[in-house]
Structures are given as C-alpha cells and as structure tokens.
Amino acid sequence: MNKVILLNKRPVGKPVLSNFKFAEAEMPVCQDGEVMLKTLYVSVDPYLRGRMNDTKSYVPPFQLDKPIQSGIVAEVMDSENSLFKKGDFVSGALDWKQYQTSAGKGLNKVDPSGLSLSAYLGILGMTGMTAYLGLTEIGIPKAGETLVVSGAAGSVGSVVGQIGKILGCRVVGVTGSEQKANLLLSKFKFDEAINYKTSIDLREAVKKACPNGVDIYFDNVGGEISDAVMGNLNKFARIAVCGAISLYNETKTPVGPRIQPIIVTKSATMRGFIISDFSAKFPIAFTHLLAWLKNGQLTYSETIVSGFDQIPQAFLDLFEGKNEGKMLVKI
Amino acid sequence: MNKVILLNKRPVGKPVLSNFKFAEAEMPVCQDGEVMLKTLYVSVDPYLRGRMNDTKSYVPPFQLDKPIQSGIVAEVMDSENSLFKKGDFVSGALDWKQYQTSAGKGLNKVDPSGLSLSAYLGILGMTGMTAYLGLTEIGIPKAGETLVVSGAAGSVGSVVGQIGKILGCRVVGVTGSEQKANLLLSKFKFDEAINYKTSIDLREAVKKACPNGVDIYFDNVGGEISDAVMGNLNKFARIAVCGAISLYNETKTPVGPRIQPIIVTKSATMRGFIISDFSAKFPIAFTHLLAWLKNGQLTYSETIVSGFDQIPQAFLDLFEGKNEGKMLVKI
Incomplete structure (x- = not known):
C-alpha cells in the first residue's frame, strides 16, 4: 500500500490539518526511463504556504486534490533509467x-x-x-560589518549567521525564545x-546589540521585527x-511603516530572491558549505519528526516556531 | 545692501512662509583665496524639506537663524582666488x-x-x-522593458522618462494634472x-498602461502612487x-502596505540613493546629457520665478505641484 498527502482545501489565514487529506494509492511501477x-x-x-494559495507566484500553486510537493530525499528501489x-x-x-x-528530471x-x-535537504x-x-x-558582507539575521534559529537563519561569522562580521540574531537565543550564542x-518576545523596545534592543549600526539585514520574517531592524540601518x-x-x-x-524614506536616507538596497535565481552558483555554494562542514566551522540543527502521517503537523509547527533549525520528517 | 534668507522656525508638517526669515547683511568683501x-x-x-528638520540625515540639518543653502548659479564679481x-x-x-x-571649494x-x-542647476x-x-x-534599463516614473512632469521625472525612451524602453509617467499628462505625451x-488625481483605481490604470508589467520603477513620490506601481512589478x-x-x-x-512580500515574490531590488553616491560618474553623465541636449533628443522644462524675495514661496509651491519641470528663482 502507498500513502499520499493531497491539498484538501486552501487555507484562509493560518493553515490547519483539515487543509490536507490522506489518500491511498497504487504502488507505482517503473516505466521505461523512470x-x-x-x-x-x-x-x-x-x-x-504561498503555494497553497491560488495566486500567481514564482512557482505555480498546488492544485486541489493533488499531492503537495517539497524537497525530498529518496532511495532508488528500481530503475529503468540509465542515470x-x-x-x-x-x-x-x-x-x-x-x-x-x-x-529523473531534477533529481540529484x-x-x-x-x-x-537529511543534510541534503538542509x-x-x-x-x-x-x-x-x-x-x-x-548582503555582500565585508569583514567588520554588522549583520542582523531574523528567524535566526531557523534553518536558514542559523546558517546565515555562521557564514557571517566565518566572513568576519559581527552577527546579531533575532529569535523568539530564551532557549533559541542561548543556542545562537552557544552552538x-x-x-x-535578541529574544523579540521579551524585548520591550525592539528597536532599542537592536540598537544596543549593534553599536555600529546595521550594515546587512538578512530578513526571514518581515513585520515588526523588520521595522525594528530597519530603524537602525547604516548608510x-x-x-x-x-x-x-x-x-x-x-x-x-499587512500594513506597516513605509520604508521608502529609510531606503532613500540610507541609500539602502533591499532585494528579494528565491533560491532558483542563483541556480548557476549552486556548485560554488555547495563547495564552500561542504568544506566548512568538514573542517568544523559550520554546524546545523535539525528537528526531525518521525512518520509519514506527521508531515502536515510538522508543517503547521513551523508557524509556531516549534522547530530548531531545519524541520524534517523521517519516513 | 545684501539680503539673506534664514531658517526662522523648523516646520511641523507642511512648511509655511513663517519658517523663513529675511535679514539684511553687509556686502561681503573678498579675502585672500576667496x-x-x-x-x-x-x-x-x-x-x-528634510534639511529643515533637526534630524540626522545624509546631510546636516539647516541651523536656526542661519542661511538656507541650495544649488545656485552665480557670477564672480571679484576674485582673490587664482582659479x-x-x-x-x-x-x-x-x-x-x-x-x-x-x-571656491565645491564651485564649478x-x-x-x-x-x-539655469541649465546648470537642472x-x-x-x-x-x-x-x-x-x-x-x-534601473539598469534594457530596450523593450517598461519603465514607470512617478512625479513624471517634475524636473527629474521628465528627464528620466526621456532617457528611458532614448534607451529603448516603453515609458509610462504618473502625474497630477491633465495639463502635465498632456505635456508628458507631447513634449x-x-x-x-496617468493622471493619478482622476484615476479611480490607480493600480488598474498602471496595469492597463503597462500590459507587459513594470520592469523599472523610478520613484519620486512614494505613498499610494508607489503602492499602485508596486502591485504591477515583473519578476x-x-x-x-x-x-x-x-x-x-x-x-x-507614514503607514502603508508592507512591500516585503512583493519584493520576495518578484525577486525585486529596491534601492535608494542620493546623487552624491554616484559622484564618480558625474563626468560620464554630463557627457551623455550634453550630447543628447545638443542633438535634440533631450529637452526640459523650467518654471522660473523672479525675485530674491520669492525664493521661499517658490519652495512651498513645489509641494503643491505648481512647477512644471525644474523650479528656479531668477534673481
């Protein structure tokens, strides 16, 4: 028997378990080339979450009653493909x-x-x-500059901060619990x-943690945390x-302070990206990351949940910040 | 007799005439090197307007009871400076x-x-x-791309649009009157x-004027006009x-829709600047502008008011959009 998880209903606001549906499927059989x-x-x-909305975006939305997709590591059980x-x-x-x-297209x-x-998903x-x-x-970091990372204990944030340190920056992380804040410092x-949940004046907290101002802001979260960081930007x-x-x-x-006046005053550059924008540079990134992993300059956290049935809940838990580092489900 | 205009009071909100003060001064006499x-x-x-606030910015604020400064063309009446x-x-x-x-420092x-x-101020x-x-x-314009300019009939906007045309872009201007809109098209x-004052749905108006979306947005105004343009950005x-x-x-x-989701989804780059950021490139810019002026590819508008006493009012009129192109006072 084979199980599959489909998009059952598009979420409105925060996703819930009933947005997903479990179904059974035939065991697939390799065709020629597969x-x-x-x-x-x-x-x-x-x-x-974005792909669960029916809106045009950089990747097509998930379709109702079709499987959700994400990054997966798998074992080849049978092959009719010479590669x-x-x-x-x-x-x-x-x-x-x-x-x-x-x-086989897109498989590495x-x-x-x-x-x-699991490292190959993280x-x-x-x-x-x-x-x-x-x-x-x-970010174009230069040694001696100050880098602020939001969502700092998350999978991307914790790696950004470590790379910032390797490249000689002063690195400040914003996160949502004392435990995560301690992890940023120790691990x-x-x-x-900075624990944004216990900071009374977050802008002041960023200012205190960045006495020379903020040269680079790696933004994973948006919203009021970003407002606080943007208020401390350097030229x-x-x-x-x-x-x-x-x-x-x-x-x-979502509504918030307009940022154009800061962008002008500071001659700042704000740029969004999705990772495929930089696909030509994956090999060089891989080379650096692997080298730093092997020489111990880079480490990572994973939160691994077990069981195929737990995939939707693991996804929902991301929005509660329950993960430390990369959130994965082991089947 | 010599007249001077001082900062009398810092404006709160929209500046008014009483923020300025006229005074009489001695006729200056050239010292050695002057x-x-x-x-x-x-x-x-x-x-x-920004320099009238007592806030840290890219240039120091004007001081109370001291002269206002801006770009000026002057005639040398007497010189003790060999240059x-x-x-x-x-x-x-x-x-x-x-x-x-x-x-003589900073004089050209x-x-x-x-x-x-007057062209040397414009x-x-x-x-x-x-x-x-x-x-x-x-903006890094490429031929065939769509460029939207806000404040399009202003001094900078009208030049941006013309350069966009010279470089092969489709150029759409947003302005605040039918007269200015006609000028954008004819001159x-x-x-x-697009006349934003008569557009019922500005975002739709931008969409209609930019059937292939917006590749470059040159933003002179911020606020709701920018919101409408940002809603039509291309990847x-x-x-x-x-x-x-x-x-x-x-x-x-000022508060408005948060733009980070658009910035991410479109892999867009927003960058602020003040012109001194690019001072190393003034000579090449000057060369191009002069050549285009001489061969008739570039034209410009000026609104010239006469009389030293009219300087403060001319400044205030900028915020009412009373200028067409560069606003100048001829003494």
Missing part, C-alpha cells in the same frame, strides 16, 4: 508520497557517506544554498541574540529579503 | 544670499555659451545627474501618462527610490 523511489526524508518549509541504479540516494522536488516514480544523486542524508540543500547565496550575493557562535545597508513568515498567514494586506 | 559672488539663479528642491576670475559663472551649493564670498565653472545658465546639474545615474545605475514623448524588477515628496511633510510615520 526510477521508482521510496521517500526517506521530507522537508517542510514556510514557502509552501540511476537501485540503491542510489537522490534528492529533488517530489510529491508527498511514500513511493513514487520519476523520469546524493552521497550517503560521511554526512546524514545545510547542503536548499537551506544552505539560500543562506550562502542570499548572504553573499545580496552557532553569534555575537548577540549603504543591504537587506536580503528571504522570506516573511510573519506575514504568510495574513488574510488582509 | 571669490565674491552675485547670485543669479537659485534652485529650490523637495529634498531641502576664478571676475566675470566667470559658477555653480555650487551656496547660501540664499544676494551676495556672498566663497573659498559653467559655460554661459549656447545653453541657459538638466546639466543635480537634476540631470539624478535622472541619468538613478536610472542607469539602479517629452512618453508612451503613456526581477528594479525600483530606484529617488524621493518621497508625498511623505516629506508627514508628522507621523
């Missing part, structure tokens, strides 16, 4: 199914030796690419950590807008 | 005085032949530099003009934030 895959790890990510053989491990954008076939073989297979996958390329291509070696600051998890579940257009 | 200047043309510009001689014409950031001395000689001296001065460098360095050869759009005249007189922090 591989048959067994899902091992499923990545759940905030950006999937893959039984026993290979692959990563790619795949359906939330226990078993599925694929023509991953090396199971030395590192956990630090060596989209997470690592997003952190490395968003920071280096948009990820940030210079300062020629760069803002990499990676995500806006605080706004994804809003049902009305 | 030139004595007679003011001929005074530029009044929206950015001066200038009596009868030379110069431009520079000078005090609102009929006569003043200067050590201007050529009175062929072009009006199309060949800060206005032209701002238009050319903001558009080319941040400045924009492809489309990889560039937004040059030059000014935000609609917000300069706000006494509370």
Whole structure:
C-alpha cells in the first residue's frame, strides 16, 4: 500500500490539518526511463504556504486534490533509467508520497557517506544554498560589518549567521525564545541574540546589540521585527529579503511603516530572491558549505519528526516556531 | 545692501512662509583665496524639506537663524582666488544670499555659451545627474522593458522618462494634472501618462498602461502612487527610490502596505540613493546629457520665478505641484 498527502482545501489565514487529506494509492511501477523511489526524508518549509494559495507566484500553486510537493530525499528501489541504479540516494522536488516514480528530471544523486542524508535537504540543500547565496550575493558582507539575521534559529537563519561569522562580521540574531537565543550564542557562535518576545523596545534592543549600526539585514520574517531592524540601518545597508513568515498567514494586506524614506536616507538596497535565481552558483555554494562542514566551522540543527502521517503537523509547527533549525520528517 | 534668507522656525508638517526669515547683511568683501559672488539663479528642491528638520540625515540639518543653502548659479564679481576670475559663472551649493564670498571649494565653472545658465542647476546639474545615474545605475534599463516614473512632469521625472525612451524602453509617467499628462505625451514623448488625481483605481490604470508589467520603477513620490506601481512589478524588477515628496511633510510615520512580500515574490531590488553616491560618474553623465541636449533628443522644462524675495514661496509651491519641470528663482 502507498500513502499520499493531497491539498484538501486552501487555507484562509493560518493553515490547519483539515487543509490536507490522506489518500491511498497504487504502488507505482517503473516505466521505461523512470526510477521508482521510496521517500526517506521530507522537508517542510514556510514557502509552501504561498503555494497553497491560488495566486500567481514564482512557482505555480498546488492544485486541489493533488499531492503537495517539497524537497525530498529518496532511495532508488528500481530503475529503468540509465542515470540511476537501485540503491542510489537522490534528492529533488517530489510529491508527498511514500513511493513514487520519476523520469529523473531534477533529481540529484546524493552521497550517503560521511554526512546524514537529511543534510541534503538542509545545510547542503536548499537551506544552505539560500543562506550562502542570499548572504553573499545580496548582503555582500565585508569583514567588520554588522549583520542582523531574523528567524535566526531557523534553518536558514542559523546558517546565515555562521557564514557571517566565518566572513568576519559581527552577527546579531533575532529569535523568539530564551532557549533559541542561548543556542545562537552557544552552538552557532553569534555575537548577540535578541529574544523579540521579551524585548520591550525592539528597536532599542537592536540598537544596543549593534553599536555600529546595521550594515546587512538578512530578513526571514518581515513585520515588526523588520521595522525594528530597519530603524537602525547604516548608510549603504543591504537587506536580503528571504522570506516573511510573519506575514504568510495574513488574510488582509499587512500594513506597516513605509520604508521608502529609510531606503532613500540610507541609500539602502533591499532585494528579494528565491533560491532558483542563483541556480548557476549552486556548485560554488555547495563547495564552500561542504568544506566548512568538514573542517568544523559550520554546524546545523535539525528537528526531525518521525512518520509519514506527521508531515502536515510538522508543517503547521513551523508557524509556531516549534522547530530548531531545519524541520524534517523521517519516513 | 545684501539680503539673506534664514531658517526662522523648523516646520511641523507642511512648511509655511513663517519658517523663513529675511535679514539684511553687509556686502561681503573678498579675502585672500576667496571669490565674491552675485547670485543669479537659485534652485529650490523637495529634498531641502528634510534639511529643515533637526534630524540626522545624509546631510546636516539647516541651523536656526542661519542661511538656507541650495544649488545656485552665480557670477564672480571679484576674485582673490587664482582659479576664478571676475566675470566667470559658477555653480555650487551656496547660501540664499544676494551676495556672498566663497573659498571656491565645491564651485564649478559653467559655460554661459549656447545653453541657459539655469541649465546648470537642472538638466546639466543635480537634476540631470539624478535622472541619468538613478536610472542607469539602479534601473539598469534594457530596450523593450517598461519603465514607470512617478512625479513624471517634475524636473527629474521628465528627464528620466526621456532617457528611458532614448534607451529603448516603453515609458509610462504618473502625474497630477491633465495639463502635465498632456505635456508628458507631447513634449517629452512618453508612451503613456496617468493622471493619478482622476484615476479611480490607480493600480488598474498602471496595469492597463503597462500590459507587459513594470520592469523599472523610478520613484519620486512614494505613498499610494508607489503602492499602485508596486502591485504591477515583473519578476526581477528594479525600483530606484529617488524621493518621497508625498511623505516629506508627514508628522507621523507614514503607514502603508508592507512591500516585503512583493519584493520576495518578484525577486525585486529596491534601492535608494542620493546623487552624491554616484559622484564618480558625474563626468560620464554630463557627457551623455550634453550630447543628447545638443542633438535634440533631450529637452526640459523650467518654471522660473523672479525675485530674491520669492525664493521661499517658490519652495512651498513645489509641494503643491505648481512647477512644471525644474523650479528656479531668477534673481
């Protein structure tokens, strides 16, 4: 028997379990040119929320009664494709199914030796690419500059901060609990950590943590946290807008202070991106990340939930900040 | 007798005449190394509003009971400086005085032949530099792309649009009267003009005028006009934030739709600037502007008011949109 998770209803505001539907499917059989895959790890990510809306965006929306897709690591169970053989491990954008076939397009073989297979969905996958390329291509860090990261204990944020340190920046993380703040300082070696939930005046807290102002802001969250950081920008600051998890579940257009006056006054650059914008640079990013992992300069956290049935709940938990680092489901 | 205009009181919200004060001063006398200047043309510009506030910004605020400064073209009446001689014409950031001395720092000689001296405060001065460098360095226009300009009939906007046309863009201007809209089409050869004051749904109006979406937005005004344009951005759009005249007189922090979700979804880049950021490129900008002026590809409008006493009122009139193109006072 094979299980699959479909989009049942489009969420309005915060997603709930009933937006998803479990179904049973036939066990797939390899056709010529295909591989048959067994899902091992499923990545759940905030950006999937956007694909649940029926709005035009950089990737097409999920369709009702069709499988949700995300980054998955799988084992090749059977192959009629000369590029893959039984026993290979692959990563790619795949359906939330226990078993599925694929023509191989977009699949990358991953090396199971030395590192956990889950790393290919995180630090060596989209997470690592997003952190490395968003920071280096948009943030353009220089040694001695101050980097602020929001969503700092999340999968991308924790890697951004570490890369900032490797490149010589003073790194300040904004996060949502004392436990995460401590983790930023102890495990990820940030210079300062701010718990936005206990800060009475967040703008002042950022100012105190950044006595020389903010040169680079890597923004994962948007909203009031970003307002506080934007109030402390230096001249020629760069803002990499990676995500806006605080706004994804809003049902009305979110409103806040207009930022154009700050952008002009500070000659600042704000640039949004999705990781495919930088796909030409994945190999160089991979090379750096792997080297830093191996020499111990880079570490990562994972929150791994077990069981195919837990995928929707793991996704919902992202919006409660229940993950520490990359959120994955092990099947 | 020599007249001078001082900052009398800092404005709260919209500036009024009583924020300024006229005073009499001694006729200045050239000391060694100095030139004595007679003011001929005074530029009044929206950015001066920012300097009337007592807030830290990219240039220091004006001081109470001290002269206001702006771009001025003057004639050298007397010189004890070997770089200038009596009868030379110069431009520079000078005090609102009929006569003043200067050590020569920051003064540029201007050529009175062929072009009006006033051009050196406009199309060949800060206005032209701002238009050319903001558009080319941040907008990075490619032939066939769509450029939207707000404040399009203003001094900078009308030049931006014409340069966009020269570089092969489809150019759409947003302005505040039928008369100005007609001028954009007839004199400045924009492809489309939108009168925001008579548009019922500005976002739809922009959409209609930009059937292929907006690749470049040159923003002079901020506020709701920008919201409407931002709703029509294409993937990889560039937004040059030059000014935000609609917000300069706000006494509370202006609030509007948060733009980070658009910035991410469109992988857009928003960058603010002041013209001194690009000072290294003034010579190349000047070369292009002069060539286009001479071959007739570029034209400009000026609104010239006469009389030293009219300087404050001319400045106030900017915020009512009473100028067409560059606003100047001829002394």
